[in-house]
Amino acid sequence: MDIKSGHSSPVMTDSPPLSNARLTIRQNRIPYSSAAALSQNSNLLLTVPRKKTGVLDDVKSNCWLDAMKSSSPPPTLVNKDNISSEATDMTYREWMLKYPSALTSFEKIMSFAKGKRIALFLDYDGTLSPIVEEPDCAYMSSAMRSAVQNVAKYFPTAIISGRSRDKVYEFVNLSELYYAGSHGMDIMSPAGESLNHEHSRTVSVNEKGKDVNLFQPASEFLPMIDKVLCSLIESTNDIKGIKVEDNKFCISVHYRNVEEKNWASVAQCVDDVIRTYPKLRLTHGRKVLEIRPVIDWDKGKAVTFLLESLGLTNCEDVLPIYVGDDRTDEDAFKVLREGPNHGYGILVSAVPKDSNAFYSLRDPSEVMEFLKSLVTWKRSMG
Numbered sequence: 001m002d003i004k005s006g007h008s009s010p011v012m013t014d015s016p017p018l019s020n021a022r023l024t025i026r027q028n029r030i031p032y033s034s035a036a037a038l039s040q041n042s043n044l045l046l047t048v049p050r051k052k053t054g055v056l057d058d059v060k061s062n063c064w065l066d067a068m069k070s071s072s073p074p075p076t077l078v079n080k081d082n083i084s085s086e087a088t089d090m091t092y093r094e095w096m097l098k099y100p101s102a103l104t105s106f107e108k109i110m111s112f113a114k115g116k117r118i119a120l121f122l123d124y125d126g127t128l129s130p131i132v133e134e135p136d137c138a139y140m141s142s143a144m145r146s147a148v149q150n151v152a153k154y155f156p157t158a159i160i161s162g163r164s165r166d167k168v169y170e171f172v173n174l175s176e177l178y179y180a181g182s183h184g185m186d187i188m189s190p191a192g193e194s195l196n197h198e199h200s201r202t203v204s205v206n207e208k209g210k211d212v213n214l215f216q217p218a219s220e221f222l223p224m225i226d227k228v229l230c231s232l233i234e235s236t237n238d239i240k241g242i243k244v245e246d247n248k249f250c251i252s253v254h255y256r257n258v259e260e261k262n263w264a265s266v267a268q269c270v271d272d273v274i275r276t277y278p279k280l281r282l283t284h285g286r287k288v289l290e291i292r293p294v295i296d297w298d299k300g301k302a303v304t305f306l307l308e309s310l311g312l313t314n315c316e317d318v319l320p321i322y323v324g325d326d327r328t329d330e331d332a333f334k335v336l337r338e339g340p341n342h343g344y345g346i347l348v349s350a351v352p353k354d355s356n357a358f359y360s361l362r363d364p365s366e367v368m369e370f371l372k373s374l375v376t377w378k379r380s381m382g
């Protein structure tokens, strides 16, 4: 298949409006219960052939390059210094009528939280750290780390990231938190805590010799992911600026630093490698193509899992709050909006976007302010 000619492509677009995104790979997933049983019966891993024709393919083939281009604000919306113009401000203010600021609505949120136990879920990139050119340099400020540390003293707190769990742990470096890496496919309790799940297992953490509990619903896919990782590194070797990131249960192919004229080659390389792996799917983040197993597991499922582990599921007196900036966070926003564990999704965005979140924050500095406000509020409650 030739990507450039716009034929069938497995690129799943996370960036276009939700109406398009709904048509994507969800039909391609297998339920987690099947994946968990893979070790007993590998036939349970159902494969869905990539169709050559039909609505799904039309959406994919028509959108893939547009999706790559739209994974960051279009240049007309943000000027070169990243300062919004007056018109953009107006559009943003209008958008905020639908997604009010979690800071200006703080009292309203807290009046709903009164008497409830808050559980906090935080995405990493673009939420706790600003988006930067080099993925390995997305450091979190020490002020943000203190804010997260303080908030975790009062509320159970989890970091939910597309990155590998080890990498996001290295960045955040707070042992008292729950971590869900690889888009929720690698969940870890804090030392000494259990995830209370029959498929979780206990491992020792070297630094302090303490035990943590792990839950890894996609562990069967590791050998396949490793193979694909090697092939991708090799096949994209000649594309200047490309970065293939090993996120353990998924792979990120970053094209942020690739010249736009070469984006088609990026997609072609990715397609050439993964076309022979029907058990993997492709999603699209901020200037990144992400390859992951087809199991029915995402950040929303990870939130539900963690609430269950914490004994906070289906409780009237629990308020889960999820803060995130990316398309992958929409799965979690949706769970909190529609599921039995009602809560608030807060979208971090400096540009208007359709979302399943209830509230918004403009950038990581507002996220920090929100976290500090939660601490002040909790302390004031005595």
Ligand SMILES: O=P(O)(O)OC[C@H]1O[C@H](O[C@H]2O[C@H](CO)[C@@H](O)[C@H](O)[C@H]2O)[C@H](O)[C@@H](O)[C@@H]1O
Residues within 6 Å of the ligand: 123, 124, 125, 126, 130, 131, 132, 133, 134, 135, 136, 138, 160, 161, 162, 163, 164, 245, 247, 252, 254, 256, 285, 286, 287, 288, 290, 326, 328
């Ligand atoms: O779920 P998240 O914690 O938000 O992680 C999503 C992806 O974030 C990282 O990539 C993004 O941030 C980079 C650093 O700012 C940026 O350079 C890149 O263009 C963004 O796509 C991370 O590198 C990926 O592995 C995560 O999946």
